[in-house]
Amino acid sequence: MSTFLDELNDAQRAPVLHKDGPLMVIAGAGSGKTRVLTYRIAHLMEQGVDSFNILALTFTNKAAKEMKKRIATIVGNSEAKNLWMGTFHSVFAKLLRFESDKLGYPSNFTIYDTQDSQRLIASIIKEMGLDKDIYKYKQIQNRISSYKNSLITVKAYFQNPELVEADAMAKRPRLGEIYQNYVERCFKAGAMDFDDLLLRTNELLTRFPEVLMKYQERFKYILVDEYQDTNHSQYLIVKALSDRYQNICVVGDDAQSIYSFRGANISNILNFQRDYDDVAVYRLEQNYRSTKNIVNAANSIIAKNKNQLEKVVWTSNDEGNPIKIHRSVTDAEEGRYVASSIFENRMQHQLQNGEFTVLYRTNSQSRAIEDALRKRDIPYRIYGGLSFYQRKEIKDVLAYLRMVINPKDEEALKRIINFPARGIGQTTIDKLVVAANHYGRSIFEVMENLDKLQLKINTGTQRKLEDFVTMIKSFQIMNEGSDAFTLAEHVAKKTGLLLEFKKDGTPEGIARMENIEELLNGIKDFVEGQKELADATGSLTEFLEDVALATDMDKETADDDRVALMTIHLAKGLEFPYVYIVGMEEDLFPSAMSMNTRSELEEERRLFYVALTRAEKQAYLTYTQNRYRWGKLIDAEPSRFLEEIDEKYVENLTPVNDGYRYKSMIDANIFGEVDKSKLRLSKPTNGTPPTSQRPNENQLRKLRRLKPELSSPSSQTNVVDTNLSAGMRVNHTRFGKGKVLKIEGVGNDKKAEIQFEQGDVKKLLLRFAKLEILED
Ligand SMILES: Nc1ncnc2c1ncn2[C@@H]1O[C@H](COP(=O)(O)OP(=O)(O)OP(=O)(O)O)[C@@H](O)[C@H]1O
């Protein structure tokens, strides 16, 4: 028996050694679930299971790569290479390449990213002559995506009066038509969007029993990490594939389910035992990641959630320091605090930048942090913002390459038909689109047959269109004889793209040119790398697929030492010695959009649990009293989550009653970034922005209608204390005793201004404040 099993504790070893049949590992953060999954695969292989018969589904491609690396050190590289491992999307994109003809798709189908989907939907809305303020393309795309993830096809949509009615009620009666057009256009373009990769896999496995059987035989062992965040579509795929052998191993933590807004369904994990016979359930309790303080603090938070499985998490690691809470006056100051704290820790403890991460609830918070890090010359990388492959110039090059592989690709074509400029105007493109719709063909096919169609395009323009077709065809011929790199380099030069950016001469133009060079380097690396793999050839198709499914998380290189900035959602499964969670404020975290029901609020709390449990040694929680949001300065309240942590585990770096009032700071104009005029203009009387400026909650709620648990009407989170009035004496769990000076606002915005005995006057939102009325 090899020694790698010694690197597990007894509880971890049991699921690793578990023989055939379904098993589930349910355990809290940092207890080794991912490690169990990894070692189980290695063990299966050691027991003689063929690596070709194993399928492992992970949350990121990076996680898959790391797992593979670890497995390779145990069983050897050549065997590890054969494993099918990756995210749902990348694994099933690969599978669809082999089978797509059955669904009427070419094997070289294009993958539309979210931006492509949105552009296509925007143009459909325009072609249909609809009001773009009512039919907002991003919202529509979201809606279509959630239909697809619930396996509601266009046909199913029209057969469901409830859905049709809901959209009509939302003043979007033609949503179904948009959906239908969108699906047809994607099909005609030989393109699948992200959701199609799952939807079409489901279609394939349901419609073609022989295909299902083939993959059931192929994937005799299936393993899924982060099972709590699988959506319905993913669930059905796993269910179908594992149905024959039932060798299914899922690991997860219901307390870390944070993707319900994307259709993830926590009940998949809760129902696992019902779905399979004789499920073995394993629990892990020992956390190896974090200090005692962090583990205990995290436990104290998640205990506040009502809907969860009972779990114990403990650690034998050091006590560690308490979690540090820091308050600042503005978001810019918060950024400066984080930057200097990172700087000091790095110096004091001789650390690398890569040992720090800054986590936030929404992407827009990164700016203030970035500014501060830049000022201190601390290198950082943002994950999940605009990924490298989403940049304009990169998408331009990729669009040409996509055309080479699949000339029907409509979004790619529209992007480059007149870039660099070749005198083909929008009117011409519109005519081509109309003709393509009319004949049920792709735009490129229309362009190939211009001489036969009477499109009222003048001969000069017609010639330009023909030149374009000839150029693409010449690339296609070249593609047959050369590798992806040679072709891509040729395309970048021949199309004039490189020249276009060079001509520009501005720093941005040069940066764009360098990015294209970086892309070419990347393609070269890819071609070299793919040559080693058993089932890959280094073709352009493979490269484009890799790119379409890449997140910048996957692009990380080891030698590059930077502080990581990302949303909490992206941080799932990762770990860092030092973690800063910024923006711990009401309406931001928990998000203003997630306070309508208990289940939404509990999801926010799980998100906080995920954030905190990323930390190995030290966690910081920061909040500010004033923050620019929706273009206005608003006064922010500390997040309720701060109060929820058992105070034994925290240390307040900025005590509450230090007389640190933002008003006086602004009057003294100490902080340059606070613009007085803006403040006076916008300072809302009750501390929350006017309703009209808030995100359109109503629509969001409607978009979420698909989630059954949200439909219950009686899910108000907190009871507003209506009895409170000025003059009353109250007690607050944290601020102590005080007297109510006045009450203002109504309903959810009702606030009390309280003079606390410790000297501070505070305004508290009544629906959150834990106030006890004292009898005098
Ligand atoms: N038996 C063990 N001995 C030493 N280190 C361990 C052991 N088990 C897990 N670890 C380490 O603890 C850390 C957390 O493990 P892992 O990432 O597998 O936990 P997890 O349960 O998947 O966490 P999450 O819920 O955040 O995904 C990792 O650094 C891992 O290498």
Ligand SMILES: [Mg+2]
């Ligand atoms: Mg994990």
